[in-house]
Amino acid sequence: MKELTDKEQKWLEIFANKHEFFKPFLEQYKIEAHLTKTQYYWLNLFVKLNEADNSKIRKKYFKQSIIRIPCPHCTFLCSPQIKVCPKCGDPLPIIEEFFKMIGDSEISSIDYVEKNIIHSLEKQINKPIPLKEKFDINSTCYVKEDEEITGLSLYKCKLNYFPSEILRLKSLKHLALRRNNITTLMKEIGLLSNLEYLNLRINNLKQLPVSIGLLSNLQYLNLSSNALMELPKSIGKLIMLKELNLSNNKLTKVPESIGDLNSLEILNLKANYWMKLPESIIKLKEQGLQVYK
Structure with a gap:
């Protein structure tokens, strides 16, 4: 669990108003005064992406910053260096494909394919x-x-x-x-x-x-x-x-x-x-x- 700095809290409030993905993060933080490790990971990455000057820099920074990829089947955070999820055994997307899922700046566009959820x-x-x-x-x-x-x-x-x-x-x-x-x-x-x-x-x-x-x-x-x-x-x-x-x-x-x-x-x-x-x-x-x- 991670407590936020004043700057991070401010960013979270801004993102919660602009991006549906962050609204439940803000609600949880108001009640429990911290985010989960996964939530903090996305907030921190999104802040850095938005601080970048243009979309090319954001894309380059994104690829360099990815340290974990959520498995689309069981949501376990996996290393981008492996091809199979160590928790459920299902194949993982490569970083380029994962980036396409996210787009240039909208993390809220991540959509875990529902058929994969049902399959899991x-x-x-x-x-x-x-x-x-x-x-x-x-x-x-x-x-x-x-x-x-x-x-x-x-x-x-x-x-x-x-x-x-x-x-x-x-x-x-x-x-x-x-x-x-x-x-x-x-x-x-x-x-x-x-x-x-x-x-x-x-x-x-x-x-x-x-x-x-x-x-x-x-x-x-x-x-x-x-x-x-x-x-x-x-x-x-x-x-x-x-x-x-x-x-x-x-x-x-x-x-x-x-x-x-x-x-x-x-x-x-x-x-x-x-x-x-x-x-x-x-x-x-x-x-x-x-x-x-």
């Missing part, structure tokens, strides 16, 4: 992920709108981790990872800024990252039948949330910040023994919130 996920779960017309949480599938993946369901796939490839699906609105054995969520989950529906029912989650609060468009969140013992205060930042299912966990309380969820219509707290409700929920109940416990 299929290798991990050892079964096909078919394209369907409608999103189905009771099957393994994906759906597309306007040629972009907007829905993904990995049902009963024996996953014990959150696949990092999912973070590359920038247009994802619906995500279901039901009946797996996922124990933790990546901090970078906050990068899925378009997510409206998240179903993680029947896994083995013990805690949630603070960055869950970055999912500002989330309307439905199902965390039932996990092993959660507490929730981060940032849960209160999910201002669009309408339904929250926390049933069958190990919660004894929920944070006061839950009272900030003014759009919340349904809160399910069943099968959490010795649950103590915060006073902030009283206001929501007066506004029509249905609480099940």
Whole structure:
């Protein structure tokens, strides 16, 4: 994790306004006060590219500056000197091809080919992920709108981790990872800024990252039948949330910040023994919130 200098913070704010690629970086930095190593790598490279005098210099500098190439299949940062990803075994693009993907100055134009993401996920779960017309949480599938993946369901796939490839699906609105054995969520989950529906029912989650609060468009969140013992205060930042299912966990309380969820219509707290409700929920109940416990 990398804290930023004043200059780097200023650059990040500028880039976040101009380039969609950097907006989630800025949101994460505001909450956690640091960027991941991968995020800092791109920010630092982009600053130097933009400080160059012309496109020829930028292109030359870019090629000389590349010290890692993200694998388009598993996103692992690899040396440009090798031809095969040491993590997943798939072939890597050569620098010239990678540069074509990026262009002269727009890092935001990097587009991890979605079919490669699906291919990588299929290798991990050892079964096909078919394209369907409608999103189905009771099957393994994906759906597309306007040629972009907007829905993904990995049902009963024996996953014990959150696949990092999912973070590359920038247009994802619906995500279901039901009946797996996922124990933790990546901090970078906050990068899925378009997510409206998240179903993680029947896994083995013990805690949630603070960055869950970055999912500002989330309307439905199902965390039932996990092993959660507490929730981060940032849960209160999910201002669009309408339904929250926390049933069958190990919660004894929920944070006061839950009272900030003014759009919340349904809160399910069943099968959490010795649950103590915060006073902030009283206001929501007066506004029509249905609480099940």
